[in-house]
Amino acid sequence: MKNKSSVFAPFEGRRVLVTGGLGFIGSNLAHALVRTGAHVTLVDSLIPQYGGNLANIRGIERRLRVNISDVRDVYGLPALVAGQDFLFNLAGQTSHLDSMQDPVADLEINCAAQLSILECCRKHNPGVRIVFAGTRQIYGRPDFLPVTEDHPIRPVDVNGINKAAGETYHLLYQRVHGLRTSVLRLTNTIGPRMRIRDARQTFVGIWIRRLLEGQAIEVWGGDQRRDFTYVDDAVEALALAATRPEAEGEVFNLGGREVITLRDLAALAIEVNGGGSSVVRAFPPERQAIDIGDFYSDFSKITCMLGWRPRTTLRTAMARTLAYHRKTLASYV
DSSP states (O other): OOOOOOOTGTTTTTTEEEEESHHHHHHHHHHHHHHOOEEEEEEEOGGGGGGGOOGGGGGGGGGGGEEOOOOTTTTTTHHHTOOOSSEEEEEOOOHHHHHSSSSHHHOOOOOOOOHHHHHHHHHHHHOEEEEEEEEEEOOOSSSSSBBOOOOOOOSHHHHHHHHHHHHHHHHHHHHHHOEEEEEEEEEEETTTTTOOOOSSHHHHHHHHHHHHOOOEEEEEESEEEEEEEHHHHHHHHHHHHHOOGGGGTEEEOOOOSSSSEEEHHHHHHHHHHHHHOEEEEEEEOOHHOOOOOOOOBBOOHHHHOOOOOOOOOOHHHHHHHHHHHHHHHGGGG
């Protein structure tokens, strides 16, 4: 059955490449694209630390291509990029703590590999439409809230620095080489198919696992205010950024409908789950050093320019995430 949403209609019959395609957001995007009738190729290294999971494409695995390769392999990129109409560049190392412990690997994946992908596009497919998945982490500790796109870029960790560089490369190649690029700065994204085995992708993932396994949620700090984007809403934003001409060369924040403290988020998760417990703990020193405190985004720019806004309430997002992983827990832990 095809996806009838007008947001995805432009992808019907088109060739789409998704790097990091077996990961959380990439696989949800793949499901939406396959339903539309797009010809989808997913590229993923399946390195255990980085979130790719073949379970994420269960049910559509025969309706797309999967290429198990690393975006750091510059020799395999030309054949993958050539002939594609759209490139969703979602491959990346997402763990802030890992970036501090192994900064060179983070540099290779989030910075050098992005430059290689862009060079490959410039040489082998300059007409491809590119959307890069950036992060709100590049802002660092906010000077004001909600954070707008013109907030100073002041990362607090290696991951944020390299993601900022990857984003800047995309914008530079748009201005200098005419590549058709857009950047989305994602905030905390949650939903089905997210990584829950640990906290490498987001702390909510390990909360989900602990709830489903009957363990207490550990809340570090607890008073920090955050916003969250449901993955279906994030996928719609990616589709809009890829297909609307006015998005070319632009940077957009995503965000959520509600702002909530982590303490209250834990209480909501427990309520939606129908039981559970939480314990508030002090931040581990290595995480406290790179915590950004309160953070929530101003997403009015993408609303004004592309008509996007988050549609899913936080309660609904949490309920759907728990329901999915309750049924599929063994595939994610």
